[in-house]
Amino acid sequence: xxxxxxxxxxxxxxxxxxxxxxxxxxLFAETGLLIGFFLPGDSLLFTAGLLCTTSSTNSVHxxxxxxxxxxxAGALLGAQAxxxxxxxxxxxxLSRSGNRHLQxxxxxxxxxxxxYGQGKAIVLGRFIPVVRTxxxxxxxxxxxxxxxxxLWQAVGGLVWSLGVTLAGYGLGSSVPNIDKYLLPIIALIVxxxxxxxxxxxxxxxxEGRPQxxxxxxxxxxxxxxxxxxxxxxxxxxxxxxxxxxxxxxPTRDNG
Numbered sequence: 001x002x003x004x005x006x007x008x009x010x011x012x013x014x015x016x017x018x019x020x021x022x023x024x025x026x027l028f029a030e031t032g033l034l035i036g037f038f039l040p041g042d043s044l045l046f047t048a049g050l051l052c053t054t055s056s057t058n059s060v061h062x063x064x065x066x067x068x069x070x071x072x073a074g075a076l077l078g079a080q081a082x083x084x085x086x087x088x089x090x091x092x093x094l095s096r097s098g099n100r101h102l103q104x105x106x107x108x109x110x111x112x113x114x115x116y117g118q119g120k121a122i123v124l125g126r127f128i129p130v131v132r133t134x135x136x137x138x139x140x141x142x143x144x145x146x147x148x149x150x151l152w153q154a155v156g157g158l159v160w161s162l163g164v165t166l167a168g169y170g171l172g173s174s175v176p177n178i179d180k181y182l183l184p185i186i187a188l189i190v191x192x193x194x195x196x197x198x199x200x201x202x203x204x205x206x207e208g209r210p211q212x213x214x215x216x217x218x219x220x221x222x223x224x225x226x227x228x229x230x231x232x233x234x235x236x237x238x239x240x241x242x243x244x245x246x247x248x249x250p251t252r253d254n255g
Contacts, residue, residue, distance in 0.1 A: 011044035015051060016059070020066040023048050027074030027161060030133055032081035034093070037102055037133040042164060045071060049168025050185065053178055064169060071165050075126075075157035079136045083149055086140025093137060105130035109138050118144050123156035132160075 014022035029036030052064040125135035
């Protein structure tokens with residue numbers, strides 16, 4: 001029944017169907033294969049840690065000693081696979097996809113690399129959805145030294161995968177009878193895990209919005225029209241010519 005009701009966007013679906021192997025599979029695909037950009041890495045890690053604290057009689061109960069190695073292996077091996085694909089496939093590997101979210105991830109990854117440098121960008125990229133999928137092959141395309149990439153992706157991968165899992169485990173351990181509140185907590189985790197992606201989409205829309213939006217554009221168009229219709233100043237006139245006052249008699253130049 002789990003297979004028939006399987007939802008690829010649900011962290012609980014992977015964990016209830018595949019257990020610790022589901023953790024490895026999702027992290028490897030999300031960080032190593034471009035098709036995995038939609039996978040729920042953050043929520044899956046936190047939920048996995050949470051499910052390690054449930055009672056053994058619960059429908060889904062995981063073993064922390066199995067989840068932590070699976071999370072670390074999936075994050076590290078997936079990143080190395082993505083780096084290798086970038087080295088072999090080149091930029092054409094990223095340009096073939098017409099997915100808007102993936103292309104935004106490429107632009108965001110390039111921005112992070114330019115702003116923070118290779119080491120910091122590789123670590124920070126682990127915590128940004130879509131970016132953690134794109135950044136690894138992009139590092140291979142940009143010819144980041146293999147040793148540099150291996151060092152910083154290992155640091156970022158371990159901090160991210162183990163840290164988020166242990167955060168879920170810590171929450172589950174601190175709440176008595178966590179089984180009673182499991183569904184609301186998992187729902188909250190899913191919502192929170194979507195916030196970074198929503199903020200990235202909002203940010204990209206704001207950056208893509210043309211200047212002079214709404215009222216500003218109308219004001220500028222009216223100002224340009226008024227300038228075009230204004231009579232030209234006499235030759236040799238200097239400074240700004242005051243507008244004519246309605247009903248006033250024009251002064252004649254006697255000079």
